[in-house]
């Protein structure tokens with residue numbers, strides 16, 4: 243072990259802890275917000291800086307604008323922008339816009355919004371693969387001239403057949419030995435739009451018997467007769483991902499090209515293309531494990547299917563794992579960055595439990611979200627010894643975790659709403675809430691004792707719960723030290739504001755919705771039909787009716803909620819971000835990790 247390895251590495255005046263290892267212990271580390279956990283990518287970067295290989299770190303986040311970003315992309319964004327920021331470098335946002343058939347300006351806009359919302363800034367380094375189309379074409383000509391690429395006129399189906407399989411080598415294309423002049427002529431004619439789609443492609447001349455299928459003369463350019471959202475009808479040929487990606491990285495002077503594990507087998511091709519062209523900048527591709535979350539899917543193509551089939555309302559439906567969906571649901575950028583910190587960066591795929599993501603938003607909102615009262619499944623509670631015309635204003639604490647958030651006054655009157663679930667006529671053993679003859683506390687208000695109920699004679703449903711209150715217990719404490727076992731939230735019926743509250747469950751009913759795809763069962767079969775529930779009549783404190791969309795709140799005892807953009811004046815709409823129970827923290831505690 244060198245001195246460098248033993249000690250924290252100091253770069254640009256920043257202290258970097260390099261002793262954090264990827265074990266379960268990391269779970270403890272998430273408490274320390276400022277700790278950047280070391281991982282194998284940071285180790286590589288630190289070595290490259292220490293050895294003088296690079297004096298600046300340049301990374302990029304390269305989304306294809308064919309859908310909205312999801313939480314998996316957040317992992318890549320946090321990693322790419324995170325390491326660049328920590329080592330005094332820069333991170334580019336580059337749109338990998340090489341497939342005009344699937345890409346749209348709407349997706350470009352949403353991606354830029356989401357990256358900014360997460361808290362990252364690409365400064366002036368906004369690029370597009372399409373910025374380089376001329377140069378990529380010239381590189382294609384160069385490869386032909388070096389005898390490293392040829393125009394192949396097999397049909398797409400034939401190309402696939404000639405490619406061979408994992409166990410059988412491929413077969414050379416009959417066009418592999420076209421003359422240099424012929425290749426140049428065809429490639430030029432492809433560019434000029436003289437052929438239809440599928441007539442010809444430009445292929446790398448590598449090795450049709452390579453055990454790595456990616457090296458069996460991969461396609462570099464194909465003919466696509468579609469307008470591009472930026473270059474319009476200027477191009478009739480478009481580079482493939484593998485070809486455009488390494489060269490865009492090289493053109494931009496990327497030092498470390500971080501991508502997910504499925505590109506590992508493409509790395510030899512990444513290196514081959516750059517080697518053949520003798521480029522000055524040859525970035526190092528490093529692969530890391532994709533984020534997988536249970537009970538959801540993490541692919542733009544699959545998410546697009548949910549949208550187009552109408553199984554969710556839109557890309558930003560609060561049930562979606564998209565960043566815009568999570569934002570609408572009430573997730574904060576801090577909570578998502580925190581989540582990305584906790585999950586860390588490793589080399590092998592695994593599935594992260596959704597409860598970990600939920601833990602991160604609870605942890606954040608616990609500190610910042612004002613507490614208020616709302617009743618989602620109301621039943622009327624009448625305080626029979628409280629005068630009809632009287633009205634109290636009671637003091638309520640906005641956030642017991644943060645005194646600086648102050649207090650507010652909440653109206654109280656003879657008729658209130660409480661949760662129907664908080665009352666039972668014949669309570670079983672461990673039910674401590676309201677029941678006939680029992681006394682409970684109304685939050686910030688008084689002790690009340692139930693002495694009767696009124697029922698709808700036709701349905702036998704309880705319509706009113708009758709109680710008396712003890713005026714001596716104002717504020718919620720009894721001067722004689724009398725204890726109660728439950729505290730209920732409530733709203734004053736005459737003052738309450740009606741609201742629409744959207745309650746969400748998992749989007750899929752299975753932890754792995756794609757597990758039966760091989761058996762021919764589509765993931766859409768496992769969409770949870772009960773993932774959205776909107777109770778009939780919800781009531782909130784009167785002070786909450788004019789909140790701006792995006793405002794986070796805690797409805798006491800019910801969870802964290804966020805004002806939805808569907809809110810109209812006088813018609814507030816809330817999404818439940820997450821309930822209050824923290825399954826993940828409980829599991830950690832049980833395992834002695836917290």
Ligand code: ATP
Nearest residue numbers: 304305306314315317318501502532533540541542
């Ligand atoms: P999708 O299948 O959702 O479209 P993708 O990999 O095709 O994913 P890109 O737009 O190409 O989407 O992704 C941009 C970057 O984000 C890539 O570098 C990719 O490796 C990374 N990325 C995508 N999904 C994940 C994930 N689940 N976890 C970590 N990184 C991801």
Ligand code: MG
Nearest residue numbers: 305306338483
């Ligand atoms: Mg992709």
